[in-house]
Amino acid sequence: MQLNSSGLQALSREECLDLLATTPIGRIVFTEHALPAVQPVNFYLDGRSIVIRTSIGSKLAAATRRAVVAFEADEFDPELRTGWSVTAVGYSRAVTDPAELDRLAALPLTASAPGSRDHYIVVDAEQVSGRRIAD
Template identity: 50%
Template sequence: MLDGAECRRLLGTASVGRIAFTEGAMPTIQPASYALRGDDVVIPTGLGSKMAAGSRGAVLAFEVDEYDLVERTGWSVTVIGPSRLVIDPGQVAALDALGVHPWLPTTTHGYIALHMTVVSGRRITSP
């Protein structure tokens, strides 16, 4: 198991993860670009997307990992917490300055801010 500080450090080394949310009462997982800002994972998304709709005030999960398929080693970090949709133009502009862009092109975007309430991770090593 990884401690919180190592989990946060590893979160800062990647740029794409997977977000888990609910769509029509069913679990959905999608790839998402992201950045870290304070205690939030910020994920750009189109304002009309299913991801934006599924994140409004919901508790979400976000996972990032890295694997070496030859050595069969790697790590995985999961974040769980409440989310909010950031659509205020000033706040969106401030988050745009982080340089992260939506996974899919969109004409209007905002950000999902997932507060890191639970952060857990583990190293994967071959037997």
């Protein structure tokens, strides 16, 4: 990790992935009607891939057409003034293979919104970066 002049430490890819694995909620950024859209989501880090469970007819499901998306998760303690932020960019895809659907259904990934959530989006994180607020 390198500390820059603003007091932030740049994180390695492995450190970023380790931090992503510690939190169940993040934000996905995708394009909707030619404009950027941001949606909070429950997710699970499956190796180096971000897995999101949603409904087939959701706005988010539209982001699965091999589109480039960004994903961000963070944690901040205002009392201690410590925290981190990780951003991943990559292609999203809808999961259609029955064997992969069965495997993903077994992951400890729950959706906080009510209703059927049997559609999976996987973001293959190609670029990952992060910062930690130095204490």
